[in-house]
Amino acid sequence: MSQAPLLEIKHLTTKFSTEQGIVKAVDGVSLHIDPEETVGIVGESGCGKSVTAESILRLFDEKTTEYGGQILFEGRDLLQLSEEEMRKVRGNRISIIFQDPMSSLNPVYTIGDQIMEAIRLHQRTSRRQAREKALELLRLTGISDPERRLRSYPHELSGGMRQRVMIALALSCEPRLLIADEPTTALDVTIQAQILELMNELKEKLQMGIMLITHDLSVVAQMCSRVIVMYLGEVVEEAEVTTLFDRPLHPYTSGLLKSVPQLDGRRKQKLYEISGAVPAMHEVEACCRFAPRCPFATELCRSKAPSLEEAEPGHRVRCWHYKDIQANGGGSDGSGLLVTA
Amino acid sequence: MGPAYSSPHEHPLLQVEHLSKTFRVRSRHGWRKEQLKAVEDVSFSIYEGETYGLVGESGSGKSTTGRTILRLTEPTGGKAFFQNEDIFSLPSRRLAFLRKKVQMIFQDPYSSLDPKKRIWSSVAEPLAIHKQGTRKERKERALELLGRVGFSSRHMDRFPHEFSGGQRQRIGIAKALALNPKLIICDEPVSALDVSIQSQILNLLMELQAERGLSYLFIAHDLSVVRHIADRIGVMYLGNLVEEAPTDELFARPLHPYTRFLLSAAPAPHPRLKRERIILQGELPSPVNPPSGCVFHTRCPHAAEPCRQVKPADREVSSGHRVQCHLYGD
Amino acid sequence: MASLEPIAVSAPPGRGRIAWRRYFSNPLLVTGTVIMSVVALLALLAPWTTSYDPYSIETLNRLQPPSGEHLFGTDQLGRDVFTRVVYGIRVSLLVGASVTAIAGAIGLLVGLASAYSPVCDHIFMRICDGLYAFPSILLAISIVAIMGPQTGNVILALTIVYIPSIARIVRSAALVVQEKTFIEGLRAQGAGVFRIMGLHMLPNVLSPLIVQVSFVFAVSILTEASLSFLGAGIPAPEPSLGNLLLDGKNVIFKAWWMTVFPGVFIILMILGLNLLGDGLRDFLDPGAGSNKRFAKRKNAVRRRRRRSD
Numbered sequence: 010m011s012q013a014p015l016l017e018i019k020h021l022t023t024k025f026s027t028e029q030g031i032v033k034a035v036d037g038v039s040l041h042i043d044p045e046e047t048v049g050i051v052g053e054s055g056c057g058k059s060v061t062a063e064s065i066l067r068l069f070d071e072k073t074t075e076y077g078g079q080i081l082f083e084g085r086d087l088l089q090l091s092e093e094e095m096r097k098v099r100g101n102r103i104s105i106i107f108q109d110p111m112s113s114l115n116p117v118y119t120i121g122d123q124i125m126e127a128i129r130l131h132q133r134t135s136r137r138q139a140r141e142k143a144l145e146l147l148r149l150t151g152i153s154d155p156e157r158r159l160r161s162y163p164h165e166l167s168g169g170m171r172q173r174v175m176i177a178l179a180l181s182c183e184p185r186l187l188i189a190d191e192p193t194t195a196l197d198v199t200i201q202a203q204i205l206e207l208m209n210e211l212k213e214k215l216q217m218g219i220m221l222i223t224h225d226l227s228v229v230a231q232m233c234s235r236v237i238v239m240y241l242g243e244v245v246e247e248a249e250v251t252t253l254f255d256r257p258l259h260p261y262t263s264g265l266l267k268s269v270p271q272l273d274g275r276r277k278q279k280l281y282e283i284s285g286a287v288p289a290m291h292e293v294e295a296c297c298r299f300a301p302r303c304p305f306a307t308e309l310c311r312s313k314a315p316s317l318e319e320a321e322p323g324h325r326v327r328c329w330h331y332k333d334i335q336a337n338g339g340g341s342d343g344s345g346l347l348v349t350a
Numbered sequence: 351m352g353p354a355y356s357s358p359h360e361h362p363l364l365q366v367e368h369l370s371k372t373f374r375v376r377s378r379h380g381w382r383k384e385q386l387k388a389v390e391d392v393s394f395s396i397y398e399g400e401t402y403g404l405v406g407e408s409g410s411g412k413s414t415t416g417r418t419i420l421r422l423t424e425p426t427g428g429k430a431f432f433q434n435e436d437i438f439s440l441p442s443r444r445l446a447f448l449r450k451k452v453q454m455i456f457q458d459p460y461s462s463l464d465p466k467k468r469i470w471s472s473v474a475e476p477l478a479i480h481k482q483g484t485r486k487e488r489k490e491r492a493l494e495l496l497g498r499v500g501f502s503s504r505h506m507d508r509f510p511h512e513f514s515g516g517q518r519q520r521i522g523i524a525k526a527l528a529l530n531p532k533l534i535i536c537d538e539p540v541s542a543l544d545v546s547i548q549s550q551i552l553n554l555l556m557e558l559q560a561e562r563g564l565s566y567l568f569i570a571h572d573l574s575v576v577r578h579i580a581d582r583i584g585v586m587y588l589g590n591l592v593e594e595a596p597t598d599e600l601f602a603r604p605l606h607p608y609t610r611f612l613l614s615a616a617p618a619p620h621p622r623l624k625r626e627r628i629i630l631q632g633e634l635p636s637p638v639n640p641p642s643g644c645v646f647h648t649r650c651p652h653a654a655e656p657c658r659q660v661k662p663a664d665r666e667v668s669s670g671h672r673v674q675c676h677l678y679g680d
Numbered sequence: 681m682a683s684l685e686p687i688a689v690s691a692p693p694g695r696g697r698i699a700w701r702r703y704f705s706n707p708l709l710v711t712g713t714v715i716m717s718v719v720a721l722l723a724l725l726a727p728w729t730t731s732y733d734p735y736s737i738e739t740l741n742r743l744q745p746p747s748g749e750h751l752f753g754t755d756q757l758g759r760d761v762f763t764r765v766v767y768g769i770r771v772s773l774l775v776g777a778s779v780t781a782i783a784g785a786i787g788l789l790v791g792l793a794s795a796y797s798p799v800c801d802h803i804f805m806r807i808c809d810g811l812y813a814f815p816s817i818l819l820a821i822s823i824v825a826i827m828g829p830q831t832g833n834v835i836l837a838l839t840i841v842y843i844p845s846i847a848r849i850v851r852s853a854a855l856v857v858q859e860k861t862f863i864e865g866l867r868a869q870g871a872g873v874f875r876i877m878g879l880h881m882l883p884n885v886l887s888p889l890i891v892q893v894s895f896v897f898a899v900s901i902l903t904e905a906s907l908s909f910l911g912a913g914i915p916a917p918e919p920s921l922g923n924l925l926l927d928g929k930n931v932i933f934k935a936w937w938m939t940v941f942p943g944v945f946i947i948l949m950i951l952g953l954n955l956l957g958d959g960l961r962d963f964l965d966p967g968a969g970s971n972k973r974f975a976k977r978k979n980a981v982r983r984r985r986r987r988s989d
Contacts, residue, residue, distance in 0.1 A: 272619065
């Protein structure tokens with residue numbers, strides 16, 4: 010890509026001090042997002058995808074959180090900015106929307122009040138101008154009858170509409186980057202389809218980049234151009250979306266792809282299982298973090314941690330044996346892999 | 351009133367006829383009581399050893415349907431027969447019989463176990479409630495059940511908070527098996543779990559069904575999961591069962607416009623597959639004020655005059671495939 | 681079938697040891713228990729720690745300042761103040777413990793019943809509202825005035841006064857527990873009301889109950905002392921910290937020891953019990969109260985989608 014990336018994260022580490030000691034929720038994550046690109050971050054609970062997103066905006070309590078590495082955005086390292094400067098970035102240059110729209114909106118203020126507050130936080134406008142802008146945003150996000158909605162309270166709207174309001178809020182200052190943390194997980198599948206389509210439209214209209222965090226591989230398949238797979242605080246695979254689905258190299262990725270029932274798969278068959286479960290964050294040791302659950306793990310995997318290697322241009326993977334696994338036919342078609350009982 | 355469709359040779363394990371449940375809720379303005387029609391005239395049957403999937407989105411009434419069968423909520427209309435016994439008119443004393451044969455698995459693994467009880471105690475509880483066996487025997491049975499779902503003896507004395515969501519769901523399954531039920535109502539059993547754990551739980555459920563001849567009423571909103579595990583599927587919208595068919599048939603030939611819409615809305619699992627998306631107008635109507643006639647007409651691309659006026663009857667279009675839609679009328 | 685490992689705490693170092701560690705890392709709890717243990721020990725060992733009779737009058741020894749013979753001096757009737765203070769502490773602890781136990785038990789039942797049945801809820805909560813409307817001292821005085829000043833009546837009055845606050849806490853906690861899925865699961869298994877209440881709801885409301893009860897203990901000691909100070913509590917000559925304050929009131933500048941020592945012990949007990957209560961709250965429920973940091977991680981890990989139909 011000849012363009013400079015919109016966002017570049019270099020070796021980000023985020024450490025929390027908790028009752029059980031220091032927890033490294035994110036451990037050396039590097040990724041980049043190009044302008045007008047949708048990048049998906051996929052993983053399950055405890056993988057650190059949400060923590061990564063919130064670290065970009067430094068949303069954690071800095072008395073108990075320690076950040077390492079660099080987050081480069083618009084020529085500056087966000088981790089080095091003062092709190093004052095960070096506030097100018099949040100909601101303005103980079104916006105974030107969360108999973109649960111009900112608790113993200115203040116129940117005692119109207120929608121209009123909240124959107125106008127967001128606008129006036131970053132732009133010098135009169136109330137009337139802010140109201141006009143708010144109406145425009147509501148129309149932009151496909152909310153019908155915007156004048157009435159401005160006067161409504163969050164609890165009067167359905168889940169889908171509230172998420173649209175969240176998107177309107179997030180876009181009120183036309184950010185360059187939108188971080189969407191599981192934006193449709195709490196929504197019905199029919200509403201999810203509408204919201205995802207809306208996000209695509211807005212991305213083109215406003216020329217933003219989107220960081221889409223989700224655990225749903227189908228959403229990733231339809232929305233993203235590149236995918237990053239995370240496990241226990243590390244990036245384990247990164248590729249273009251079609252490559253990832255056709256030729257997943259990391260056993261975790263291929264395991265995920267095989268274990269989810271597909272609408273075109275064979276019914277009533279025993280599904281592929283990734284054995285075990287995600288361990289607690291503070292129990293990781295200095296070896297491949299996926300080794301305890303990996304059907305291909307060897308002594309090497311259990312004693313030394315692999316680093317992220319570039320298997321082919323644009324396709325990185327963190328695994329000692331990916332070449333051998335691939336040679337033996339491991340992949341999304343399921344041949345050559347054991348089904349653990 | 352008899353069932354609205356032809357039944358195969360066996361007699362169904364569970365037969366639900368014209369089930370209705372209306373809640374009386376306080377309106378938003380606080381002074382009036384309104385009717386919320388959660389379930390309206392729903393009829394279906396479940397046979398021994400089969401999995402019946404009930405799909406729908408929020409507000410469809412699928413969870414409420416499941417709960418009325420166990421009389422966790424009292425139905426406001428209709429009948430249900432379990433092994434030929436009329437379960438809605440059972441007096442409370444006789445409910446114990448029902449609760450031994452029909453059990454439930456819940457959606458939220460984090461609140462479905464008593465945090466103060468050790469897991470073997472939670473699993474043995476159904477036996478204690480129905481006064482089966484001595485304390486020692488109950489504990490042994492609990493150990494046996496927990497072993498079947500994948501725990502070893504050193505886990506027995508632990509508390510729920512020491513386990514992950516998937517493991518807690520397994521404990522819930524062990525608990526549901528304690529009384530050797532014939533039918534288990536699974537209310538969104540995998541929705542709250544991580545993707546890689548879902549397959550473990552689904553496999554466990556399928557194994558147990560094969561082993562013990564269990565029947566499941568599998569309530570979910572995730573079509574791909576339901577397709578994988580269910581033999582027959584009923585689709586619900588705003589309290590109505592709008593279509594029912596054997597799984598393969600439903601996916602190959604969806605008849606009701608809502609079913610088609612549902613199928614097209616799910617994102618395709620591979621980047622190269624693009625689905626033909628049907629755009630649906632409008633939002634879900636409120637169940638307090640459901641539309642007249644066909645409950646789907648406000649959003650249906652094929653809506654016509656009769657749809658606004660008359661509620662379509664249940665029609666059997668082909669063997670085992672029912673639909674409630676004027677498009678398939680006489 | 682693969683054998684599973686419990687994930688959250690793999691091979692915990694023995695549940696007992698974790699509890700000890702958490703206990704000692706909680707300064708409030710430790711201080712509170714130390715204070716109360718010292719005080720309680722003092723009171724329990726009264727016959728051995730004091731060498732005087734709290735009632736014997738020796739007019740020759742009136743109003744003596746603290747000395748080697750009389751640790752806290754003597755009062756206007758020549759009685760040893762230290763002895764009377766120790767016996768007074770006994771009374772305070774007795775009254776406090778009795779009120780706590782009885783109000784705790786009744787409040788627990790009322791709270792559980794209110795959470796379960798809307799009818800009980802209306803009846804009980806309106807009664808509690810009525811009782812709440814009175815300032816506790818006035819209510820206690822009225823009851824004692826009607827029934828006569830005796831230790832037993834003081835306990836009765838204070839119990840009535842403090843049942844509502846306990847019932848309320850239990851009711852709130854019980855309402856939260858009732859919403860949890862496992863309660864519905866129990867009903868689905870055929871469990872009856874009493875089983876659900878007694879075996880499942882009760883253990884789950886114990887934590888907030890225990891915390892509230894320690895505050896009630898503290899405030900009953902204070903109220904009893906106030907009542908006795910006003911002459912409407914424990915009748916003279918039986919020693920109560922409040923009585924002692926009343927005795928010392930008239931000679932407060934001549935014989936400071938008659939006021940200071942009882943006062944100090946009242947403060948000490950209230951302080952100890954409040955610290956204990958605060959410490960217990962943190963100990964029993966790490967996610968609530970001031971320990972917000974822990975709660976955030978707990979919630980972040982638990983965030984899941986909910987579907988309601």
